[in-house]
Amino acid sequence: MTTPTLDVFQVIGDPSRRKMLMLLSEDSLTINSLADNFDMSRPAVSKHIKILYNAGFISIQDIGRERYCTLKQDGFKELQHWISYFDKFWTTKLKKLETLLNNKLSN
C-alpha cells in the first residue's frame, strides 16, 4: 500500500479522513480505536493515518505497542491561510460596492 504524498487540500478531500479529524477533536485515539468507527479494514485506516500524519494534521505517540493519534495544528494552518485570502476578497469586495453606492447616491 504505497502511501501517496498528498497536499493538505487533497488530504481533507476524503470524507473518512475528515471524520477521523472530527473524532480526534474529541479525544486522542489509537489506530484500532479509531478503526472501530469505520467500515473499512484496519490497514486502510492505517494508511489514512499515515497520510494525515505526513500532511501535519496529527502527531503520534507510541506507547508500548499502541500508537496514540493527536490533532496537530500545522496542517490546519495551511488551510486557514488559504481561506483567509478569500475572506479578505469578500470583505474588500463589499467595501468596493459600498463606496460605489455612496458615490451614486451623492450624485
Next chain:
Amino acid sequence: MTTPTLDVFQVIGDPSRRKMLMLLSEDSLTINSLADNFDMSRPAVSKHIKILYNAGFISIQDIGRERYCTLKQDGFKELQHWISYFDKFWTTKLKKLETLLNNKLSN
C-alpha cells in the same frame, strides 16, 4: 465527460481548480480566457468550471456566446465553517492548558 458531483472539499482538492479560483479573485473571466492560463484542453477547463459552479464557488453570466465566471461565496462558506470548528478546538485547548498550568502553580 460526465461531470461528477463533488463536495466542496473534493472541489478544492484539485490544484487546477484552486488556481482557477485564484485567477477569478482578480477578475471575472470567460471560459476561454481562463483556459489560456492552463496547459489542459478547453473542454477540460470547461468541466472544472462546471464542478466549481455546482459546488457554489462561482456564478456564471452568459453574455452572447461568452460565459463570464465570477466568484461566489456559497462554496467558501462551507469550508470556513469546517475550519472554524477546528479553530475553536485550538483556542479551547489552549485555555485548558492555561487553567491546568495555573492550578499547578498555585499548589
Next chain:
DNA sequence: ATAATAAGTAACTTTAAGGTTACATAAAAG
C-alpha cells in the same frame, strides 16, 4: 449566407487513490 468564434457534449483512455487480503513484527499477557 458563410465563416469564425465560444462553449457544451459524447465517447473513450489513463492513472492513482482507496480499498482489499495475506503476511511480518513487536510488545504485552498467560
Next chain:
DNA sequence: CTTTTATGTAACCTTAAAGTTACTTATTAT
C-alpha cells in the same frame, strides 16, 4: 516461551477523476 494484541507492509484490484479528441450548437462578424 507461547499466545494474543496492535500495528505496519506488500501485492494486488477496482473505480472514478481528470484528461483527451471529435463533433455539435449557438452567437457574432464579414
